[in-house]
Amino acid sequence: xxxxxxxxxxxxxxxxxxxxxxxxxxxxxxxxxxxxxxxxxxxxxxxxxxxxxxxxxxxxxxxxxxxxxxxxxxxxxxxxxxxxxxxxxxxxxxxxxxxxxxxxxxxxxxxxxxxxxxxxxxxxxxxxxxxxxxxxxxxxxxxxxxxxxxxxxxxxxxxxxxxxxxxxxxxxxxxxxxxxxxxxxxxxxxxxxxxxxxxxxxxxxxxxxxxxxxxxxxxxxxxxxxxxxxxxxxxxxxxxxxxxxxxxxxxxxxxxxxxxxxxxxxxxxxxxxxxxxxxxxxxxxxxxxxxxxxxxxxxxxxxxxxxxxxxxxxxxxxxx
Amino acid sequence: xxxxxxxxxxxxxxxxxxxxxxxxxxxxxxxxxxxxxxxxxxxxxxxxxxxxxxxxxxxxxxxxxxxxxxxxxxxxxxxxxxxxxxxxxxxxxxxxxxxxxxxxxxxxxxxxxxxxxxxxxxxxxxxxxxxxxxxxxxxxxxxxxxxxxxxxxxxxxxxxxxxxxxxxxxxxxxxxxxxxxxxxxxxxxxxxxxxxxxxxxxxxxxxxxxxxxxxxxxxxxxxxxxxxxxxxxxxxxxxxxxxxxxxxxxxxxxxxxxxxxxxxxxxxxxxxxxxxxxxxxxxxxxxxxxxxxxxxxxxxxxxxxxxxxxxxxxxxx
Numbered sequence: 001x002x003x004x005x006x007x008x009x010x011x012x013x014x015x016x017x018x019x020x021x022x023x024x025x026x027x028x029x030x031x032x033x034x035x036x037x038x039x040x041x042x043x044x045x046x047x048x049x050x051x052x053x054x055x056x057x058x059x060x061x062x063x064x065x066x067x068x069x070x071x072x073x074x075x076x077x078x079x080x081x082x083x084x085x086x087x088x089x090x091x092x093x094x095x096x097x098x099x100x101x102x103x104x105x106x107x108x109x110x111x112x113x114x115x116x117x118x119x120x121x122x123x124x125x126x127x128x129x130x131x132x133x134x135x136x137x138x139x140x141x142x143x144x145x146x147x148x149x150x151x152x153x154x155x156x157x158x159x160x161x162x163x164x165x166x167x168x169x170x171x172x173x174x175x176x177x178x179x180x181x182x183x184x185x186x187x188x189x190x191x192x193x194x195x196x197x198x199x200x201x202x203x204x205x206x207x208x209x210x211x212x213x214x215x216x217x218x219x220x221x222x223x224x225x226x227x228x229x230x231x232x233x234x235x236x237x238x239x240x241x242x243x244x245x246x247x248x249x250x251x252x253x254x255x256x257x258x259x260x261x262x263x264x265x266x267x268x269x270x271x272x273x274x275x276x277x278x279x280x281x282x283x284x285x286x287x288x289x290x291x292x293x294x295x296x297x298x299x300x301x302x303x304x305x306x307x308x309x310x311x312x313x314x315x316x317x318x319x320x
Numbered sequence: 321x322x323x324x325x326x327x328x329x330x331x332x333x334x335x336x337x338x339x340x341x342x343x344x345x346x347x348x349x350x351x352x353x354x355x356x357x358x359x360x361x362x363x364x365x366x367x368x369x370x371x372x373x374x375x376x377x378x379x380x381x382x383x384x385x386x387x388x389x390x391x392x393x394x395x396x397x398x399x400x401x402x403x404x405x406x407x408x409x410x411x412x413x414x415x416x417x418x419x420x421x422x423x424x425x426x427x428x429x430x431x432x433x434x435x436x437x438x439x440x441x442x443x444x445x446x447x448x449x450x451x452x453x454x455x456x457x458x459x460x461x462x463x464x465x466x467x468x469x470x471x472x473x474x475x476x477x478x479x480x481x482x483x484x485x486x487x488x489x490x491x492x493x494x495x496x497x498x499x500x501x502x503x504x505x506x507x508x509x510x511x512x513x514x515x516x517x518x519x520x521x522x523x524x525x526x527x528x529x530x531x532x533x534x535x536x537x538x539x540x541x542x543x544x545x546x547x548x549x550x551x552x553x554x555x556x557x558x559x560x561x562x563x564x565x566x567x568x569x570x571x572x573x574x575x576x577x578x579x580x581x582x583x584x585x586x587x588x589x590x591x592x593x594x595x596x597x598x599x600x601x602x603x604x605x606x607x608x609x610x611x612x613x614x615x616x617x618x619x620x621x622x623x624x625x626x627x628x629x630x631x632x633x634x635x636x637x
Contacts, residue, residue, distance in 0.1 A: 003488050005481075058488070061495035106514050110521040111491040118484035121477055128474045131354025133463055135450055163524060164484075165477035170443045172450070172473075200514035204523060220447045221440070222388055 003057050003115055005122035010130035011047035014138040015123050016319065018052045019116075021145020021182070021242075021304060022099055022296075027054050033308055037142065040312045041319040048319075049126065053119050055112045055150065062108040075100045078194045079187075082253060083246055087277040091285050092241040099146045099184045099242060103192050106201035109153070116154035117164050124166065124173055135172030140319050141179065144304040145242050148183035148256075149207065156206035159216035159228045169218040169226040177318045179233040180256065181307040182243035185213060187254040213258045231318055232261040235311060237269040239280060239301035247277050267310055269301045355463065355470055363471035365412065365430075365438065366405030369396055371468050372441055378465075379452040388448055395444070398437035403428050409468060412438065413475035438472070445469045486565075490527050493570050493577045494563050500578070501631045505534050531561040533582055538593045539632065540615060540625035552592035553625050555584040555615060557606055576610020584615045590623070 008015070016037055020030050034050045042048050079100075080093035102109050127137040143151040155178070158166035166173045189207045192199045202208060216228040234256055236243025244255025245266070257264065274280050280301075287295045296302050308315070372392055376382075381389035407428055416435060430438065446469050453462040463470075493499060502510065509532045513519040519528050540553040559582015564570070570577030584606050588599025604623075606615035611629040616622070 002485070002492060058491070061492055061497075061499075104511075106520045107491065107495065107527055110525040110527065111488065111495075114484050114487045114491070114525050118481060118488065121481045121484065125474065125477055125481065128355065128470065128477075129357075131357070133355055133466065133470045134473070135446070136459075136463070157525075161524065163480060165473055165480050169447045171477075172446050200511070201520045204521075221444055222385075222391070222448060226447075 005115075005119040006051045006053075007122060008049040008051060008126055010049045010127055010132065012049075013127070013132045013136060014041075014046065014140070014319070015049040015051060015127060016041070016140045016142060017119065017123060018050065019141060019143035019147030019151055020052070020054070021143075021147045021302075025054055025056050027052075029054070030304070033305060036305075036308050036312070037315065037319075040316050043316065044320050046320070049123075051119065051123055053116060053147070053150075055115050058111050058115050059108065061111065062105055072101060072104070074198070075104070075191055075195060078191055082190065082194075083241075083251070085246060085277075088241075088246055088281060091281045092246065096184065096187065096241050099149065099188060100191055102146070102149065103188060103195075103199055103205065103207075106204075109201070109205070112150055113154050113157055116150055117158060117166065120154065120158065120166055120173075121164065133172065135174075137173075139173070139175045140177040141175060142177075142181065142308070142315075143179070143183075144181045144307065145184060145302065148180045149185055149188055151178065151180070152183075152185045152213075153206050155228050156209075156214075156216045157204075159218050167218045168216075168228040169220045173228075174226065175229045177231040177233060178229045179235065179315070179318070181235050181304060182237065182240050182302055183234060183256040184242045184244075184254075186244060186256040187242070189213065190253040213256060215258060215260050227260070231263070232258060233263040233265070233318065234258070234261055235265045235267060235307060237267045237301045237307070239269040239272065239274055241284075242302050247280055263314075265311070265314075267307070272299065272301060274301070355467060359464075359467045360471040360474065361408075361410065363409045363468040364405060365399060365407045365409065368409060368438070368441065368445075368468040368472065369399060369405065371465050372396060372445055375445060375449045375453060375465055378456055379449070381452075384452075385448075388444065391444060392441070395437045395441040399434055399441065401434070404430055404434060409472040410475040413472060413479055416476075416479070442469050442472050446473070487526055490563070490565050493565070494527055494531070498571075498577070500531075500561065500629055502531075503535060503631065506532065509534055527563075529563045529565070531563070533557055533559045533561055533580060536596070537627060539630060540613075540627040542590060543624040543626060545624065548623060551590055553586060553590045553617075553623060554592060554594040554596060555586045555604075555606075555617070555625070556596040557615075558583050558585075559606065561608070573610060573612070576612075578608075578610060580606070580608035580613070582606055584617065586617050586623075590621075 018033055018037065030052060034052055038048060038050050076093045079096060080089040083089040083092055124134050124137065128134065141151055158164050159168060162170060165171045168174045185207055192205065192208050199205065215232050217225045219225045236245060238245045238248045244251055274283060283300060287300055298306055376389060376392050412430060445466060449466060450462060453465065513532050518530055521527050535557045537557055538554040540555060542548060542551045542553050544550040559580055561578050561580040563578045569575040584604045585596045586602045587594050587596050602617045602619045602621065604615055604617035606613055608629065613627050613629060615625040
């Protein structure tokens with residue numbers, strides 16, 4: 001069945017797109033996140049259209065991803081070397097390795113990016129159909145884990161290619177907020193760099209472009225430039241390896257730091273009651289499954305729901 | 321809106337009306353907080369030009385921003401052919417996506433220079449007018465004035481959505497349910513092929529049609545002819561598969577989703593599950609029309625073979 005973008009009727013001028021992370025999410029999953037976001041930011045009475053991007057159907061076309069064995073092993077080996085911790089290395093590399101496979105398949109990357117861009121175009125068009133010009137639409141994205149990588153790639157592509165009519169200057173599509181939760185973008189950049197020529201179609205892998213990560217932007221015809229995102233927020237936890245923290249120690253090679261970002265929050269995850277490296281390893285080992293994405297539960301430092309709940313107040317202030 | 325803004329807008333309307341009557345329609349409507357869908361639908365090249373003139377006058381660009389004033393003037397000049405002005409912007413956007421088919425029906429087709437000028441004019445207005453006009457005439461009147469720009473961009477965005485859907489359908493045809501399943505060797509070979517021209521998706525994200533084949537096929541059947549009896553045959557195939565993107569193709573025998581061709585290698589003996597390298601090798605070629613494949617092996621023991629594209633053992637053959 002062909003992938004279709006979600007369509008919503010706007011009752012106000014705000015829309016939020018939720019982009020999930022590693023996992024096999026199907027339409028209907030993460031409904032609790034959508035409800036939480038709707039309740040949190042709609043508390044002022046102003047309606048918000050909440051969209052969810054379910055891209056795993058597209059991922060599933062690329063069954064050959066499961067046969068990237070040797071390459072993924074190499075990526076995981078590089079990752080374990082980088083983590084450089086005999087207690088954590090192997091298990092965390094296995095967990096985090098699941099975010100690396102899109103880097104190795106150019107077609108898979110392009111297909112998910114296209115689905116993402118189609119969803120963005122649908123959102124803007126829904127807004128225009130409701131009478132809100134793109135320049136007046138209040139658009140936000142909340143993404144988690146691998147969804148942060150796809151967000152980074154899609155936003156950069158949208159800002160660069162006029163064919164999608166999503167450019168910040170020429171087409172007036174600017175995101176009020178993009179909130180990255182436990183972003184592996186810097187980690188992917190480091191590992192992709194280390195893999196060198198093993199990464200295909202690198203020219204169009206925005207995560208590895210430039211001297212640093214960057215906020216997408218477009219130059220105006222008459223001079224000056226316009227950023228795609230007004231409020232670029234990064235949130236991670238101090239026990240979350242996907243977000244660049246290896247047992248309360250920040251790894252600069254894995255932690256996403258983008259020049260110009262507005263807010264960067266590192267959440268203390270002491271409440272999870274994980275006080276030793278062995279406990280952290282046990283926690284993640286329990287969620288790793290053979291040939292399937294890890295099953296993240298609310299007890300895991302990487303849980304999306306926990307991130308959203310912990311930052312409900314800030315979400316309200318940014319998105320309302 | 322301030323008194324000065326009202327006065328400026330009025331002046332601009334008068335100016336615009338002198339060049340295009342549609343601007344009178346544009347500004348005769350009461351200021352609306354939202355886009356007017358009727359105005360969006362009826363927006364024409366002439367309306368866009370009138371809005372550009374009105375914005376230029378209201379913002380007094382001749383003195384405030386001479387460079388922008390000059391650039392707008394240049395674009396308006398390139399779009400001065402009167403026959404273009406009644407063209408609906410939605411038709412222009414659709415016409416571009418359909419290589420002018422829609423526009424040819426209307427008898428007027430903008431040329432490349434005019435289309436580029438239209439793009440640039442809309443872009444200049446989107447990039448500059450909002451910031452310049454809102455302080456002068458307010459948000460609602462600015463929205464009204466920029467309605468033709470919104471109509472043009474929205475129409476092109478809908479074309480772009482259709483293009484995205486087409487890209488996804490192509491990816492699905494190549495990789496989704498019903499697509500030929502690659503074996504391990506093909507996974508490796510096609511991974512390497514991503515560095516070769518024509519095998520990776522292009523800059524705009526369109527998938528490549530091509531895919532390499534290297535396969536052990538123990539499922540061919542020999543077509544009986546003369547002394548040759550029916551039976552099984554095993555070959556090794558090396559070739560390429562090309563996906564057909566044409567609409568309506570991909571689901572039927574007569575309109576398959578792909579074609580394939582290449583070389584085959586067979587061993588000395590016929591039969592299922594034979595080694596294609598055993599004994600004196602026999603060479604030939606194969607062509608595939610969707611799942612159906614025909615191969616011919618030459619030499620002293622020539623054979624015509626038929627089979628159906630199928631993978632018996634996942635990831636192996």
